[in-house]
Amino acid sequence: MWRMGTLMSRASSKNKIITENNDNSIKGSEDDAVVVLEDYPSAEIGKPIYRMGEKLQVVAHEAYCWRVRSIQTGKENYIPHRHVAKVYHGWLFEGLERQKAEELLLLPGNRMGSFLVRESTSQRGLYSLSVKHQTVMHYRIFRLDNSWYYISPCLTFQCLEDLINHYSDSADGLCCALTIPCLTGSVQPADARSGPLPTLMRRNLDWKKVERKELVSTDSCDNSMVSYGVRSSIAAYLSFSDDQNSVKLNSDIRKKKAKSMLAFNPDTDYIDEF
DSSP: OHHHHHHHHHHHHHHHHHHHHHHHHHHTTOOSEEEESSOBSOTTTSSOSBOTTOEEEEEEOOSSEEEEEETTTOOEEEEEGGGEEEEETTTEESSOOHHHHHHHHTSTTOOTTOEEEEEOSSSTTOEEEEEESSSEEEEEEEEOTTSOEESSTTOEESSHHHHHHHHHHOOTTSSSOOOSBTTOSOOOOHHHHSSOOOOOOOOOOOGGGOOHHHHHOOOTTSOOSSOHHHHHHHHHHHHHHHHHHHHHHHHHHHHHHHHHHHHOOTTSOOOOOO
């Protein structure tokens, strides 16, 4: 009985080691990429250094704060590790809750079919697939005893990468096919996304001082104060007007010739009937 218990204990330990190795193989060595989960510091404290959805590279791990470098701006600073989530392969998020996954997928830059896989915050080795559609849809990823994965029981995959590749080719029961990982597109800071577009101010143009050659020039490389589009339009109008004037002049000449021929015909005798 002792031997059987020992064997069962060893088998259980062996299965646990295999499971941990599988988890490590899923994540690989990309343990230095993180995504900001909320503006830091908050607006109540001061102007945020990092915005939600911004991707960072971890420079140094410390007890409470990590030194990170923004992939977008290249600036380095410190951020508490609870404000970020580790990302593997660009789509596997560690320790991300359902609500936060929805907030990230609804950020600008994500489109229909943008997705992420999030690992359970309470139980290691359990995953969910979140997909942006008309709303954000969530699908539980189940795991078999042999460490194969599935969403639908009739279709299993040896690893998460195979599952993602399959549903990228076809929706196959999901709300839509997977397109790009969440936050693959560059996410601009909120200051750049909000507010009116910048307006280019230009001094007024005194048309009386503009020479004719500047108006009719169609050289796109000169430094004329008149835009190339305006000059092209003027040149086309003048060309059309010249053609119309030429046609009218020729028509008038033909009419004058016709009148002169009707007024005097040398081959016809003048007869006075009275």
